[in-house]
Amino acid sequence: MTKFLRLGPVGSEIPAVETADGVVHDLRPLTTDIDGAFLRDDGLRAARDAASGLPVLDGAAGLRVGAPIARPGAVLCIGQNYAAHAAESGNGAPTVPILFFKHPNTVVGPFDDIHVPPRAAKVDWEVELGVVIGRRARYLESVDDALDHVAGYVVSHDVSERTWQKDESGGQWSKGKIAETFNPVGPYLVPADEVDPQNLRLWSTVNGEARQDSSTADMVFSVAFLVWHLSQYGVLDPGDLVNTGTPEGVAMSGRFPYLAAGDVVELGVEGLGVMRQTLVPAPR
Incomplete structure (x- = not known):
């Protein structure tokens, strides 16, 4: 199962993806956030396909877990x-x-x-x-x-x-x-x-x-x-x-x-x- 997360302090969350092997990868090479623009461009599919090649997010386990979507419009x-x-x-x-x-x-x-x-x-x-x-x-x-x-x-x-x-x-x-x-x-x-x-x-x-x-x-x-x-x-x-x-x-x-x-x-x-x-x- 692929898990998309936003990690870090309120207002400064880092977009990330956890692959099936439990490794958390940094999504910032692909997007600044998990928001409407990212989702509209089929970002989840593209990020899942590219996840294994993304950098590992060091210290992910110690970061606050934010809402996995940036502030929704509605x-x-x-x-x-x-x-x-x-x-x-x-x-x-x-x-x-x-x-x-x-x-x-x-x-x-x-x-x-x-x-x-x-x-x-x-x-x-x-x-x-x-x-x-x-x-x-x-x-x-x-x-x-x-x-x-x-x-x-x-x-x-x-x-x-x-x-x-x-x-x-x-x-x-x-x-x-x-x-x-x-x-x-x-x-x-x-x-x-x-x-x-x-x-x-x-x-x-x-x-x-x-x-x-x-x-x-x-x-x-x-x-x-x-x-x-x-x-x-x-x-x-x-x-x-x-x-x-x-x-x-x-x-x-x-x-x-x-x-x-x-x-x-x-x-x-x-x-x-x-x-x-x-x-x-x-x-x-």
Whole structure:
């Protein structure tokens, strides 16, 4: 499996690729970053083909792991895309995809802290399969064409503040979704042709205790359908991130306490790695 990463301090991440032998190579001879321009030019395929000839990135194991895509132009999110999660939220399975947006500055690295905002009292976790767009998807004619527009897949954590989402958003959800650090992503990006997006286990724990454990096979709407569907309403650009929904097992179900500063959340998607975040008070 090929793993694309961005390593180093916030704002100075180095693009890198880890080959199947576990060696991390420096991508800077090919690109300045793993961003929309790189993905649009079929950069993942070219970099994978050239990876063994790229220089080894010395000290890679000691570097911070950033989000594997540079700041996306858009973060599009699908709500209640697992029937059991819709049920625990008090709703039936949707008949059309529910769409909401997150601010791009919600995206942080897979091991970065989550900042708990002032007034936040119901912070919730959501493990999701993240889809990274590689080719512009504009009014696609067929669902069968959709996956050709996907660059790859990541683990994505759609953090929520449920009071703000449900009671203070005026029927929309975004106020409960857009706080800084509310979307850790990573630890790496895996090319689309190495992943079956509808056959992946995904799970989460809080302080070591199991919370979510499901499969992307249980999605109400598949990845291909979601990309096609979204393209009927707007244009998806290379580097955009699509969060595809979360399975049951969140705090909003009433079965678990909400998160607080000091809690540790771990999340994983089969073949795409594991993330770990600690909740801390937001800096003033």
